[in-house]
Amino acid sequence: MTSLPQSTERKMGLVIDLDTCVGCHACVISCKGWNTENYGAPLSDTDAYGAEPSGSFLNRVHSFEIEPEDNSPAQIVHFPKSCLHCEDAPCVTVCPTGASYKRAEDGIVLVNEDACIGCGLCAWACPYGAREMDSAAGVMKKCTLCVDRIYNENLPEEDRVPACVRTCPAGARHFGDLGDRESAVSQLVTERGGFDLMPEMGTRPVNKYLPPRPKDRLNGAGPRSAPLASPSAGATDAQGFFAWLDRALEKI
Amino acid sequence: MHPAPSVIIFTVLSGAGFGYLAFLGLGLSLDTGFTAFWQFTLAFSMAVGGLISSTFHLGNPQRALLAFTQWRTSWLSREAWAAVATLLIAGFYAIGVIFFATRITSLGWLVAAMCIATVFVTSMIYAQMATVPRWNTVLTPIYFVAAALAAGAMLAGQGATAILLLLVLTLIQIACWLRGDRRFAERGHSIASATGLGTPGSIRLFEAPHSGSNYLLKEFGFQVARRHAVKLKVICIATLGMIPVLLIFLGGGIVSLILAFAFHLAGICVSRWLFFAEAEHVVQLYYGNAPAPLGT
Numbered sequence: 001m002t003s004l005p006q007s008t009e010r011k012m013g014l015v016i017d018l019d020t021c022v023g024c025h026a027c028v029i030s031c032k033g034w035n036t037e038n039y040g041a042p043l044s045d046t047d048a049y050g051a052e053p054s055g056s057f058l059n060r061v062h063s064f065e066i067e068p069e070d071n072s073p074a075q076i077v078h079f080p081k082s083c084l085h086c087e088d089a090p091c092v093t094v095c096p097t098g099a100s101y102k103r104a105e106d107g108i109v110l111v112n113e114d115a116c117i118g119c120g121l122c123a124w125a126c127p128y129g130a131r132e133m134d135s136a137a138g139v140m141k142k143c144t145l146c147v148d149r150i151y152n153e154n155l156p157e158e159d160r161v162p163a164c165v166r167t168c169p170a171g172a173r174h175f176g177d178l179g180d181r182e183s184a185v186s187q188l189v190t191e192r193g194g195f196d197l198m199p200e201m202g203t204r205p206v207n208k209y210l211p212p213r214p215k216d217r218l219n220g221a222g223p224r225s226a227p228l229a230s231p232s233a234g235a236t237d238a239q240g241f242f243a244w245l246d247r248a249l250e251k252i
Numbered sequence: 253m254h255p256a257p258s259v260i261i262f263t264v265l266s267g268a269g270f271g272y273l274a275f276l277g278l279g280l281s282l283d284t285g286f287t288a289f290w291q292f293t294l295a296f297s298m299a300v301g302g303l304i305s306s307t308f309h310l311g312n313p314q315r316a317l318l319a320f321t322q323w324r325t326s327w328l329s330r331e332a333w334a335a336v337a338t339l340l341i342a343g344f345y346a347i348g349v350i351f352f353a354t355r356i357t358s359l360g361w362l363v364a365a366m367c368i369a370t371v372f373v374t375s376m377i378y379a380q381m382a383t384v385p386r387w388n389t390v391l392t393p394i395y396f397v398a399a400a401l402a403a404g405a406m407l408a409g410q411g412a413t414a415i416l417l418l419l420v421l422t423l424i425q426i427a428c429w430l431r432g433d434r435r436f437a438e439r440g441h442s443i444a445s446a447t448g449l450g451t452p453g454s455i456r457l458f459e460a461p462h463s464g465s466n467y468l469l470k471e472f473g474f475q476v477a478r479r480h481a482v483k484l485k486v487i488c489i490a491t492l493g494m495i496p497v498l499l500i501f502l503g504g505g506i507v508s509l510i511l512a513f514a515f516h517l518a519g520i521c522v523s524r525w526l527f528f529a530e531a532e533h534v535v536q537l538y539y540g541n542a543p544a545p546l547g548t
Contacts, residue, residue: 002325054465065458067450094325096318097318124253125382129468133311197448
């Protein structure tokens with residue numbers, strides 16, 4: 001049923017740390033690997049070895065450059081983006097067949113591919129580009145929050161998190177219940193000032209992003225290409241044995 | 253947005269078909285017997301042909317019947333119901349007119365009202381999209397209904413009404429373009445709000461997430477229209493409104509009406525192509541493609 005639940009018991013989701021993400025795309029690959037052989041139709045590729053390769057992915061990493069207005073050095077921010085499992089998910093209510101739904105128990109937004117007619121309206125309604133139509137299967141693909149991993153008792157406990165979280169070598173992705181204020185992910189959001197993407201759309205995303213910390217600056221608000229320390233400067237400031245040696249050599 | 257031919261044909265044909273059916277419902281220029289049969293055949297085949305065309309862009313059209321289930325929340329599902337209900341009731345009305353030479357006036361009025369309602373519901377599929385600011389305005393349903401009625405008046409041979417509706421449609425069309433160009437900026441979407449980082453002038457895409465294309469870029473990243481937009485708009489206004497108005501005004505009976513409708517149909521196809529091709533989706537912000545700011 002494409003009516004949204006009034007509220008969900010839990011709000012399972014991701015917290016993505018833009019300060020820590022190194023932009024390695026490992027989450028993209030592990031996501032494709034897990035989800036192409038598990039939930040629903042495989043994530044197909046077209047012209048994979050040809051001139052114009054294209055394929056379905058549930059997670060993509062954009063990279064942005066920020067130039068602070070105070071002339072301090074530019075900053076590169078790697079920006080992974082997947083379904084945000086919105087509380088007011090516009091993709092769910094537009095679905096004419098009931099294929100798209102949001103689960104009342106954990107808030108995960110899923111597609112029942114057996115009922116999907118592939119009209120694409122849900123992808124139109126999503127501001128975040130979180131849904132991609134699979135060109136081979138003709139059904140809509142989206143992040144399932146690895147619903148087939150997180151409750152899977154056949155897996156060791158440390159593997160019961162989404163594939164992207166499990167694989168991230170930088171620890172930039174965190175998984176948990178964002179509806180529980182005491183959870184580690186909720187505390188992380190509070191401590192670091194986690195924010196929503198496109199809050200003006202009124203979608204109330206569950207996933208949060210943690211802002212990059214300000215970059216270290218050599219000379220405060222100095223010139224953009226701050227000169228590095230001059231190579232000879234160290235000797236004059238030497239202390240202890242080297243300072244004595246410095247003075248002794250000076251006297252010879 | 254990608255201007256899929258199946259969806260352009262759907263909105264143009266079913267709009268004109270339901271517009272014509274509305275005039276037949278009002279009993280304007282409606283005959284009985286064999287003539288009425290052909291009148292209803294034309295209206296039904298345009299409306300139904302459009303609806304069938306709309307299923308061609310589906311990934312799994314064999315499950316299309318499921319689209320009747322979610323009328324509580326989905327405008328697309330409501331559209332399926334509205335179209336089928338209108339065609340059924342219009343079918344009963346047509347049987348009375350064709351075979352019994354009896355026009356049930358109240359049923360006719362109901363048919364007319366339901367035709368307009370169906371076109372309105374179709375337009376809401378687009379107007380509801382908060383992600384496409386250009387569509388997300390009250391002008392979208394007004395434009396769809398006006399286009400359907402103008403086409404209907406021409407097919408029904410209502411010269412004076414057609415001229416009036418064509419002029420109104422032309423004004424609405426120009427209003428849609430003028431307002432549409434401002435919508436994105438008005439709504440305050442920017443790469444900064446999309447990413448939550450920096451300020452609009454200080455952040456830019458450094459590297460796209462993939463070197464090839466994907467569904468999002470094919471569906472939402474259509475750029476071709478912008479290059480020829482001004483020329484196409486001039487052609488659109490001329491063929492959609494001005495030439496048909498002139499042809500009907502100068503008179504000449506059925507031939508000039510058919511010619512006028514042919515021009516109008518071409519014009520409304522251009523208009524609908526621009527409707528899709530010019531529409532900017534907010535997801536493009538993540539790909540560094542913001543619409544040009546106002547005044548450029």
